[in-house]
Amino acid sequence: MQTVSLVSDLSFSRLSEDSGTSARTGLLNTGRGDIDTPTFMPIGTYGAVKTLSPRELKEAGADVILGNTYHLYIRPGMEIIRAANGLHKFMAWDRPILTDSGGFQVFSLAKLRKISDEGVTFTSTLDGSEHFLTPERSMEMQLELGSDIIMAFDECAGGGADNETVHKAVLRTAAWTERCHHFLKASDAFSSSCAHFFPIVQGGTDKALRKESAETVLPFARSGIAIGGLAVGEEKEAMFETIELMDSVLPSEKLRYLMGVGKPEDIIRAVSLGVDLFDCVLPTRNARNGQFFTRDGRLNILNSRFSNDMTPISESCDCYCCKTFTRSYLRHLFKLNEMLGLRFASLHNVTFYIDLMRQIRQKIGDGTFASWSKETITALVSSHD
């Protein structure tokens, strides 16, 4: 297998490893600062991590956030992004941004779509207008956004897809990844951008298809590679078996990004299988439904048992929400649909996820990750499953 180098000089370097598991810490260089791994990216789909300001994100400790090419292309459109001199300036976030390519959204959101080897025709969920998205166009838009980590334009088959469908997605993802790479290699904007390019492995939960997909996209991975097509409806154990397979197939010197995962306990397990980077809607979406993450599991602030509870969400959390407000008050805010409640819940959950990652890095560095992870997972799921 041959590694094809992109023009970027940026890299991922492993700093320490955990004995007994595949967990490791690392450092990803970007033009907008280094990222300690393992880490978690809050999701800022439309150029906003819902309810939180960039200042609050920094205070919570976020090093990198995720933006969505598909959503930003629909609204406000690339013309506005160009006029604003890129997404960073537009949203006033000066740290790294990873951009999703739009591949996943075309399949998960768009109602009407036609897929061919050339690209995807889809109908906008906003106004019904028709659009054509290709690997080249996705790369072009991610460059216009000013992305620090550009994701390959892939095809994600759903969790219930048969092997023939998954295989087609694997082949198409391979061809598209090569086109993405080819486009970037020829792009002046890319060579001067200091941006990473991450290919995405597909293949569902079938071992042979996963291996095939990994082998076909790996030549285009320089600093990192993503594991896509998981947490899309398959059995949880099948997901972890696939991650474990990826741990043995992917070279350990490249950063591994597990797309869309997950619950805190899932992240810890994935870290033990060698994953370095995560994103997930749970901390922010569930926050807006009143769910708070804590070391002792999740709690639904709408539950009546909190109506007169004058303690904070978590005694051990240093976020503004936990230092200042009671469960009783937070429940009150949620019962009345006050937007302040959504903000505090989002702030707490994002802080919780980022603190969790910080602790994971510390435990790996200490060499105590294996035992710590077992205890922590037990506590996290104590009141669930």
Add this chain to the structure above:
RNA sequence: GUGGGGGUAGCUCAGUUGGUUAGAGCUCCAGGUUGUGGCCCUGGUGGCCGCGGGUUCAAGUCCCGUCCCUCACC
């Protein structure tokens, strides 16, 4: 005072020519949410059908009385 309309779940209301154990939405209570629209999904609690008589095998439904709400007119 006279005439009309109406009283059914916490709220807004559906309930066929009388026919099984009276329903819905919202609320309330509790689950879910994995490359994001605060959406959404799944369960559950909750009714002396205003009250009292009557007709009938059978009444939320028909009849009589009564109380309350509401509109119109004196």
